[in-house]
Structures are given as C-alpha cells and as structure tokens.
Amino acid sequence: MKKLITLLFLLVIITIAKSQSSDKQKAVTQKNLAVKDTVKKGKLIAVQLETGVDTLVVDNAKYKLHKKNVSASYYHDKFNGRKTSSGIRFDNNKYTAAHRKFPFGTKLKVTNEVNGKSVIVEVIDRGPFTKGRELDLTRRAFFDIAAHKGKGVLKVTIAVQQ
Structure with a gap:
C-alpha cells in the first residue's frame, strides 16, 4: 500500500x-x-521585456504594448478636408488615427498581426464609433500594413509611445 x-x-x-x-x-x-x-521590420533597434510588459525601442522612441488582437479600420475618402475633433484638417494621405480615449498627439505603433508590417500614427480624432473597433487609421496607414488590399478591417497590435 x-x-x-x-x-x-x-x-x-x-x-x-x-x-x-x-x-x-x-x-x-x-x-x-x-x-x-x-x-524583420527593419527599424527596430531593441526589444526589452520588463516584468511581463513588452517595450519596443523604434528610432530611439520607446513604445509600450497597449492591446493585442484588436480591430482597426480606415476612414472613407469623404472625410478628406473636414476638421477632426482636435481641430486639425483630416488628410487620408497622412499617418494619423482616431481613438476613443488616447489624448490628441499620442503616437501609436500599429502592427498588422498577420504579416508583421507596422506604421507609426498620431491620434488626431475621436472614434471609431463602430462596436468592436479600436482604431480608425488613414487610408495610407491602413494600406501600408494591409496584407490583402480588399479587406477593410485588420487585426492589429497597438503600442503607445512613452
């Protein structure tokens, strides 16, 4: 026994x-x-892991992981030239974004989870106002990281510049 x-x-x-x-x-x-x-992204200088929080250093700027696997879409061309919530005129050819809570001027590193491509955008507007979406990118920023040009929504990772 x-x-x-x-x-x-x-x-x-x-x-x-x-x-x-x-x-x-x-x-x-x-x-x-x-x-x-x-x-693979080319601009990355270093990756540091600090107590479970990813910190990326890109072009001498630190980015702290905010959220993974969130949906991002892009602005329609009809918004070109209109004023955003911050007072800046919207231009679909720039690298800007809309987020519900981040302060205006916040720099975000947005990475497509499928192909690893990323862009750095500045928050200049509020939105998106579609349930389940976290971020609205300009058309240029969206298609710079898109894997398939026929889709209007991407799964992305968002990192905030510190």
Missing part, C-alpha cells in the same frame, strides 16, 4: 513539474517569436 501511495505521489509531482516546464518553454518560445517578428 505504501508503494502505491508513493508511486501516486511521484506521478503527481512529475505531472506538476512537466506543466511548469512547458509553461516556461511557451514563454521562451513566445519571447523568441516576438524578437524574430520585430527584427
């Missing part, structure tokens, strides 16, 4: 140890993937 209990106890300990080591392996793999993805 003692042998059976000892055997069961050892099996439980081995199972716990394996699950903890696989979690560590997943973390290391995710860290390595993040580094590989960001190295």
